Amino acid sequence: MATATHPGVTREPAAAGFDERRLARLAGYLDERVTSGRDRGSIVLVARRGELVHLSSHGTRDAEGRLPVEPDTIWRLYSMTKPVTSVAALMLWEEGLLSLSDPVERFLPSFAHMRVHRPGEDGSTVPAVEPIRIRHLLTHTAGLTVTGLADNAVNDAYRVAGIAALGEPEPYTLDELCERLAALPLLFEPGSAWNYSHATDVLGRIIEIAGGTRLDEFLAERVFEPLGMTDTGYRLPAGDRLAALYRRDPRTGRPELVRDPGVAAGELPTLITGGHGLLSTAHDYQRFVQMLARGGELDGERLLAPRTVELMAANHLPGNATMSAFSHPPARTAGIHEGRGFGFGVAPLLDPRSVCSLSSAGEYGWGGAAGTNFWVDPEKDLTVLFMTQVMPPPDDIWLALRRLVYQALVD
Template identity: 45%
Template sequence: MPEISTPPEAVGLSAERLERIDPWMRRYVEAGKLAGLSVTVARRGEVVFSRAHGLADLARERPMADDTIVRVYSMTKPLTSVAVMMLYEEGRFQLDDPVTRFLPEFRDMRVLTGGSRKKWESVPAERDITIRDLLTHTSGLTYGFMESTLVDAMYRDEGIDFQTAETSLADVVARAASLPLLSQPGAEWNYSIATDVLGHLVAVVSGVPFDEFLRRRIIHPLGMVDTDFHVPAEKLPRFASNYAYGQDGQLTLIDDAIEGRYAHPRAVPSGGGGLVSTAADYARFCRFILDRGELDGVRLLGRKTVALMTTNHLPGDLAALGQPRFAESSFSGIGFGLGFSVMLDPAKAQIVGTPGEVAWGGAASTAFWIDPVEDLFVILLTQLMPSSALPLRRELRVLTYSALVD
């Protein structure tokens, strides 16, 4: 984790109140609800809280540490979105360009209206999916794991899973494009494989494989030394195992650190959820966003582009645009920008926060948020699926914001 460089009081935080985070962390570990977790809090460019408790690997009794590598899953999405916006800044496309300009497999899309898996009914899409639709999850695409609609079931039948596919990024995108959309493009907010499609778009537009583009243009320039789509052999002892609750309510291993699928290079680099990272690495990404596109003299985006990304692009909050079935956030009072959720109204969201704050999380209960008004960011890392199992993010928000005293 990032090294603590200054006392909390020097940046307007109460050390006594901030210290409430520590027993909160310990309670979850001691109760057997989490194997281990870490929390990083930084304000005004200074890390003021950086702590880890519990184990990264229960079977091997490896402690959660400052350099533990974890699956950040959907916290990959903001990095993919940055890659898209870097190409946007190069004049390669406009946000409202149809994605068919680069990915012709999305021509003549259909929108499901009824039927069954074997004989589904549909109508033509009223317009093409745009790049903005993909960035804001308003494309009409979905996720197979939702298990709540016929289109979700069709994704599962066709193996539309960027986490486990063994073919190629282009192949999985093409198979997804052969299936109907869940809604008309732009009509509803539905969490989806859209960011995986964007990863393929980056590869097509740039002429560079997506994983190589991310490493060369973002990960390495930002000094994110432990962030990648797999964990090399020499780093596996620092990799955390992933857990879920079994039928007995106890933690059960679902992906082993040493013998799991991240121990080898992945055939399909998932722009929607494929990265592993550390607290120190993701703190560098948060600083990059908070510093409006620049980190330690390295500028990857212009400040106006970051401002555009962190602005709500929906006509209202998530709850107002269709009936969202899942998100790594609540729906009321929360909008969505280009790769991040955006806080619109803390009272409506029923949680302490700041309008304009951006955030997202991952399936294994990881989370981050960046508050430009308070010049603050917070990172939570753990490995428990699903992310809805515990109210970790909401509780940590209260603990963190209640420590602000200036």
């Protein structure tokens, strides 16, 4: 199915500093991925100075190829839930209901006496010297991990404790998940390394306690409703707008349809968590991205102060380290994370030239397990949002999108 352009573009590309012919390469690239069978469907939105300059959809949202991708197609955000949860936590921080230096045990007493795995065959542990603090949760430096992420004793312990890997059923509540995590050893001393983890899930539980309401209700009332994100939440609306989910065959590179055990129309999942699970549309999530780009405010609704957004997007890894350099276990491949530090739920690019990137220093964003991705470039006043549903995350697309957008930006 060929490219579809949609109403809603509010600024001509040339007036926003883009070479229109060069920008057409972006749609051509995504079309080619569909026609070659490497992808099934996607949508991309490019905005500058708060105005949409490019919106195009490609391919289909369903397995049979009958229904095109539309701006109101619903996508699984997976880890693009994390920036939303991070914003919610920072809202509570601004209100004085929590501190970034607060030990997690202030809200979750079961985290009071954490132990750290000591490498070796005996599986021994030692008491943690530093408590897990909220800033560790926001930066993935808490010492937590994820089932199946790596081959070590701590990841094995997660599996034995019944903590599901990505794509598996999660038949437990957020409170139950946190209690299981608190009973397991940490991968490293809090604050001493970076590791992608369940940290934002624990943060979601703290939001519930500090905010006095369930996480999905807090996000709906304090984030989605003010921003007009009417199609965003953990509950799938009725209808046929949900994009099919695919997993890329490692031999052929082609997407194969997979069953999603976590989505049922009209039902809330058992696990409502801060790290994944949100469903949204390109239109809705674009409003969240624009709120960040506009310094915490959109259409008169302010969620965060501008200085808080700046703090969120700054690198908080010690010594201005990159994720790859500060990672434990050591990163196997850098990919999209190469040259990036980590802030509060987003990853800022530190030195574009060191990784041969056309992006600006300070460009920040995050992605999801099924290929969704966004970034904000404060220097160029530019945002890009990309939605697709193919696992695992396609670094080649994310990197190509940046190249294709910036090569068209001539002003």
